[in-house]
Every structure is written in C-alpha cells, then in structure tokens.
Amino acid sequence: MNGNMGESVKLVLQAVQALFNPDTPPDKREDANRWVINFKKRKEAWQVANIILGQPNLGREAYNYAAFTLRTKIMYDFQDLKTPELRRQLRDQVMKHAFNHVGDSVRVQLALAVTMLAIHMVENEWQTALKDIVRGLGKNPRTAMVLLDILTMLPEECVNRRIRCRRKVQEHAKETFSKDAAKILGVLKTYMHQAGANVQLQKKVYSCFLSWVRYCNVSAEMLMNDPLFKFTFQAVRKEELFNIAVEVLTELVVLTADMKKYTPAVRILVPQILSLGGKYDAALREGDEETCKTLTRLFVEMGERYMPMILAGGTEASQAVAILLKCSSNPDKSIASMTFNFWYLVSRKVTGSEDQKLKALFKQPFMQMVVRLKNVMQYPPEVKQVSDDRQALDDYKRYRYFAADALVDTESVVGIRPVLHVLLKELQKEWAAYQKNPQNWQAVEACLYCFRSVAKRVPANESEILPQLMRFILTPMLEQHSALRYTSTLIVGRFNEWINSHPDFIQPLLNFVVKGLQHNLLLVVSSAAYAFNYVCLGCSRILAERFMGPLFQVYTRSSGLRINERKEIVEGVTCVIGKLPKHKYREALTELIKPLAAVLQRAAESKVVNDEHKTQVSHALDLIAQAFMTLPERGAEQAAIILSQLKGLLDNAMKRYLADDALMERVCRCWKYGIRATKLHFKPMLPPLLHQLSQYFPKYPHSSFLYIVCVCVNEFGAHLQYQVRDSGNG
Numbered sequence: 001m002n003g004n005m006g007e008s009v010k011l012v013l014q015a016v017q018a019l020f021n022p023d024t025p026p027d028k029r030e031d032a033n034r035w036v037i038n039f040k041k042r043k044e045a046w047q048v049a050n051i052i053l054g055q056p057n058l059g060r061e062a063y064n065y066a067a068f069t070l071r072t073k074i075m076y077d078f079q080d081l082k083t084p085e086l087r088r089q090l091r092d093q094v095m096k097h098a099f100n101h102v103g104d105s106v107r108v109q110l111a112l113a114v115t116m117l118a119i120h121m122v123e124n125e126w127q128t129a130l131k132d133i134v135r136g137l138g139k140n141p142r143t144a145m146v147l148l149d150i151l152t153m154l155p156e157e158c159v160n161r162r163i164r165c166r167r168k169v170q171e172h173a174k175e176t177f178s179k180d181a182a183k184i185l186g187v188l189k190t191y192m193h194q195a196g197a198n199v200q201l202q203k204k205v206y207s208c209f210l211s212w213v214r215y216c217n218v219s220a221e222m223l224m225n226d227p228l229f230k231f232t233f234q235a236v237r238k239e240e241l242f243n244i245a246v247e248v249l250t251e252l253v254v255l256t257a258d259m260k261k262y263t264p265a266v267r268i269l270v271p272q273i274l275s276l277g278g279k280y281d282a283a284l285r286e287g288d289e290e291t292c293k294t295l296t297r298l299f300v301e302m303g304e305r306y307m308p309m310i311l312a313g314g315t316e317a318s319q320a321v322a323i324l325l326k327c328s329s330n331p332d333k334s335i336a337s338m339t340f341n342f343w344y345l346v347s348r349k350v351t352g353s354e355d356q357k358l359k360a361l362f363k364q365p366f367m368q369m370v371v372r373l374k375n376v377m378q379y380p381p382e383v384k385q386v387s388d389d390r391q392a393l394d395d396y397k398r399y400r401y402f403a404a405d406a407l408v409d410t411e412s413v414v415g416i417r418p419v420l421h422v423l424l425k426e427l428q429k430e431w432a433a434y435q436k437n438p439q440n441w442q443a444v445e446a447c448l449y450c451f452r453s454v455a456k457r458v459p460a461n462e463s464e465i466l467p468q469l470m471r472f473i474l475t476p477m478l479e480q481h482s483a484l485r486y487t488s489t490l491i492v493g494r495f496n497e498w499i500n501s502h503p504d505f506i507q508p509l510l511n512f513v514v515k516g517l518q519h520n521l522l523l524v525v526s527s528a529a530y531a532f533n534y535v536c537l538g539c540s541r542i543l544a545e546r547f548m549g550p551l552f553q554v555y556t557r558s559s560g561l562r563i564n565e566r567k568e569i570v571e572g573v574t575c576v577i578g579k580l581p582k583h584k585y586r587e588a589l590t591e592l593i594k595p596l597a598a599v600l601q602r603a604a605e606s607k608v609v610n611d612e613h614k615t616q617v618s619h620a621l622d623l624i625a626q627a628f629m630t631l632p633e634r635g636a637e638q639a640a641i642i643l644s645q646l647k648g649l650l651d652n653a654m655k656r657y658l659a660d661d662a663l664m665e666r667v668c669r670c671w672k673y674g675i676r677a678t679k680l681h682f683k684p685m686l687p688p689l690l691h692q693l694s695q696y697f698p699k700y701p702h703s704s705f706l707y708i709v710c711v712c713v714n715e716f717g718a719h720l721q722y723q724v725r726d727s728g729n730g
Helices: 003-020 026-039 045-054 060-080 084-100 104-121 129-137 141-157 167-178 181-195 199-215 220-224 227-235 242-255 263-274 277-286 289-305 307-312 315-328 333-351 356-377 390-414 416-436 442-453 466-473 482-494 496-500 503-516 522-538 540-546 548-560 563-577 582-605 611-630 633-656 661-696 703-716
Strands: none
Touching: 003 026, 003 045, 003 060, 045 060, 045 084, 060 084, 060 104, 084 104, 084 129, 084 141, 104 129, 104 141, 104 167, 129 141, 129 181, 141 167, 141 181, 141 199, 181 199, 181 220, 181 227, 199 227, 199 242, 220 227, 220 242, 220 263, 227 242, 242 263, 242 289, 263 289, 263 315, 277 289, 277 315, 289 307, 289 315, 289 333, 307 315, 307 333, 315 333, 315 356, 333 356, 333 390, 356 390, 356 416, 356 442, 390 416, 390 442, 416 442, 416 466, 442 482, 466 482, 466 503, 482 496, 482 503, 482 522, 496 503, 496 522, 503 522, 503 540, 522 540, 522 548, 522 563, 540 548, 540 563, 548 563, 548 582, 563 582, 563 611, 582 611, 582 633, 611 633, 611 661, 633 661, 661 703
16 A cells, blocks of 8 residues: 555545544534545546555444445546456455445445446456355354345346446346346345255345346246245245345246246146235235235236236135225225226226126126225315315325226226215215204215216216206205315316206306305315316306396406406306307307406506505406407407407506516417407407517517517418518618
C-alpha cells in the first residue's frame, strides 16, 4: 500500500467511525456522511474498498461501507476498469472477500458484487463464472449462504435495468446461466438434503429455486423430475416455509400456463393447490389476512392461467370456482378485489361464446357474486359519514370502483333483470335494518351504489324494479342522511334516460335533486348539480315543453353556489333551451345570458379592480363560455345575435384585463365557444376580433390569442368568401 492510498484508507475509516459513533455531534456527522458519499464517486474508491475488506478487525461499519462501495462501483462505474487484467484482479479479490466475510449485511453486498461481475464478464472474460463460483464457495459449509445469495441474485440481476451495461450483455448472461440450470438444481438439491431442520437454509434454497424458475428458462419437464418440485407440496404446509413455497407454486403455475404442453405437471399442481382451500378457510376464521392474501394470489393465478380447465367444467373446476368465490367474499377488500380480474376473464369468455351450457355453468357463480360485490362496495363501520374531504375516502373508493366494474361484468353474464332483482331484495333487507338502527347506513348506501354502477345497462323500458327504486329514493327518511342522499342523487343523474321514458317521475325527482342544492354538505350540493345537468340532458324535450319556468328559477337561485355547480346548472338549462321552438329560443337564451352580462356591465363601470371584482368577472365569463359551448347547431343564427350584443362587453374585458393571464384566458374561451356556436353567422364580428388580437399580441403574447386565431382558421379557412385579407394592420 503506497502512502497516498494508506492516507485515503485512514481518512475513510475516520469518516465511517464519525458517522456511526453516537457521540459525534450532528454537524460533524453530517460532514462525515457527505464526505463518504462523495468519496465513493472517486476512482481510488476501488482500491480503498479492497484494502479495507482485506484487513482484519476493522469493525462491521467499515466492512459494510467498503462492500457497499465496491458493489456500487461495479454497478455504475464498471467502465473504469479499462483492461481485462484489472477486471480479473477485481474478480479474484471480490471472490476472496466473499469467502472471508460471511456476516449478513457484508455478505449480501459482496454477493451482489460477484453477481454483477459475472454478468459483465461471462461473455468474453469469465465464461466459466457459474462453475467457478460454485466450486470456490460450495465446498465449505460456512460459505453456503453467500453461494446461495449469489445463485439467487444471478437470474434477478440479469433483468435488472439499473445495471449500467448493454441489454445484450444481460441477455447473453441469462442465456448462458440458463444452460446450467440443471446443475444449479442439483446444487440446491444437495443443500436441501444437508439442511435437515435448518429452516433458514431451507428458505435460502427455496428463494434460489424461485429465482431460477421465475427468471431463467427452466423447463417444466426438468422441474417435474426435481426433488424440490415434490418437496414444495410438503413445504407449503410448514408454517416457516409457507410463504416462499406458495410463491414457488405460483411461479410453477405461470410456467405451465400452456396446459396442453404441460398436462402432466398441471395434473399434479391443480389437486395440490386445491387442497390448500382448507388452509384458506382456517386463516379466514383466525383473521390471518396475510395467509389469506398469499393463498388468494395463488388461487387467482391458477384460475387465470388454467382458464381452459375452468371453462371445461368438472369437479376440479367447480372446486376452483368455489374457492375463488370464498376469496371474493373476504372482508378485506384488498383481498376480495384480487379475484376481480379472474371474473372479468371468465365473463369475456362466457359472453363471447354461443355455448349455452357454458353460460348455464357460470350463471349461478356470477349470481352469487352480486351480493359479494355489494359487500366490497360497502363503507366500513368506522366511516361514520361521507365528507367534503374526498381524499379521506380515496382508499375505500378505489375498491368500490373495482367492484363496480366487476358488477358490470357479472351483469354481462346473468343479465340485468336478475341483478336488479337481487339488488332490490338486498336494498329492502338493509333498509329494514337501517330503520331499526340508523347508525348502520353503510349497507343501504352500498346497495344504492350498486344500482348506480349498472345504470347504463338498464333498458329505458324497465318497469318492474326501477319504479320501486325511484319511489324509494323519494322516501323522506332517506333524505335525512347525507351519504344516502348523495348516492341517491347521483342515481337520479345516471338514470336520466330511464326517467325520460317515465315522465311521471320527472317532477318529483327533479324537486328531490333541486332540494339538494341547498344542502349544507358541499358533496351533496355537487351531486345535485351533476344530477340536475344530466336530468336536463336526458329529459330536455319534456322539460322544454313543461318546466322551462321552474328551470330558470333554479338558475336564478344558483348564483350563491360554487362556480363548478353553477356551470353544471348553466349547461343543463342551455341544453333544454336548445329544444325550444325557434320563436322561444332567442328569448330564453337572452334570459340566460342577461344576468351574466349585467355582471360584466357593472364590472366595466367599476373603478376598483380587487380580488372580488376579478372573481365575479371570471365566473360570469366561465358561465357565458359554458352556455355557448352547450348550444346546439340549430340555434347558430340566434346565438350570433346574442354574441353580437355581448361583443362590446367582451371587447371591454379584453382591453381592461390584458395583463391578467387568467381573465384573458376566460375572455378568449367565450370567443372560442361563441365562434363555434355561431358558425358562419360570426362573419361580421370576425374582422374586428382579428384586428384586436393583432393589436394586442405584440405587447401581450397570450397563448389564448393564438388559439382563437386557430379556431377562426378552422371555422372559416375552407370558405374563400369569408377569408380576411386585411386584419386592420395593413
């Protein structure tokens, strides 16, 4: 060791000692941490790490740092080793360190170092890497763990994209190592025989076995003849080996997914996996969620990979479906939802087949899924109320969305009417329980959510279940609970097309929705505005004929709501206006725009421009844009008359708020949707608008100005007679 290198080693050891010494002051510890991190980036770190690992009695922290540094350098800076001689020297040194250091943390880092060296060098400079590693570390029992670590990591690191080497190098390494899979399985068999009652060694063997099955091209035939394959079925019944054994079984299922090719293996695997159903039942009784989750993953994998067996029916298929039904009803929503993709795949196969026997085979299991899915959608007892803090319920909602999709899959197999019958029966049962104990509202709300989930699958002529549901929604006691009111209101919006076909329900349901706009919970108000909009959309013709006055009353009273809710209401009312006869169309549109124009007029006359002023202008512009965005093409001429009347106010707003990006964006949105709504009737307003934009853009280059020009080009560019040669700028 030369003097400079010896000094570097000394500095590293001092820094490591300062870093891990509890008596080191915080500022000194921070300095030491920064120093050792920076040192790893230097080229001399290669040699310093080697020197430290080669010296005795330096302490665990020093060896940990040196091993981690060496592994990191190989992973990210292997290109520093310019010559084959340097790489071979490093290989020999790291192998020696791996033999000498068998402590857990240092051992793992050195095992990774050996692994990455093997991947880098196996193509040209270390073709016998696997053989040398087994021979060098496999003879001494004390190095069994490090050898198993390396053998476990080799397949894993061949697919690790964080290693800085060419993809082809890793692929070649994987291909080379795979050729020796039989030899590695032999090594593992030897260690398993030697393990005896040593559970830690058994786990290491299985982890290694799993890695080779998962990442290397190990054939099913080779595995079937391996003792570890057969021992796995014993290991899965041992508590200490259960998790790793189930992982191995799961990978074996994936490997043998081609059932025709691997029929002998499948015939062995399926009965063994099905026999674990009893263990799942026991875990469920004991509340062992981890065991339930582990087994569910295995059962789902079997169901999805061996789908031909499931669809063929038979005793084993029935057992598999029964087990998966149990998993679907697990009270832990994360476990129950793991099965949903299996049911989706089955539903696609069933609905895509003309085989009536197949449909009959799965009708009953899917019918059983309806109630199970309702349970997944149900909020847990600890959720006492829905709130405006939507993030607080995000975790629960995620599983509700999954279950809602699964319910649609279920409906595709059994049909909508059976599903509706089950849901109504469940709703009636849970409502009776709720009336006795209003604290338990969650099940009632889940039933309502189920109806909402399948709304688009219900035909407009359904006349048995939906009338009962709508009458239930109008129950006074239901309105008193905000969560039930929230979901019920959303149901009204979802069933807008059905309501249109049953006009007797329009007025009472619309009254129910409008009443929600005055609720003290913003979430309910938001749902009411949404439902109002969708009822207007779905029932626009009937509403235009009978309810125009009440709709405008709702619009007038909505000025105190948030802007998002006001936009929903404006969109709904505008949609209904679009169905009015021509002689009433302009009058109604004028009535809609008039209060918004009044806001802009007052703002134009006001000399004070504060936050409140800007908010009022912003909201008025948003609502005007929303109205023009919703107008139908048939009213283009009338819309142009209204827009021309607004032009002065919009021109004034553009001039006054030129320096305000947000307000200018909203002014431009009014023009954008106004141009699209009025079509060619906008022609008289086109030159002045383009002139304005060309005047303002050099000083105020808003991107929204460019967008308006694009809209003009799209609308008028194809019409030569409407092209504007002179925008006013010469």
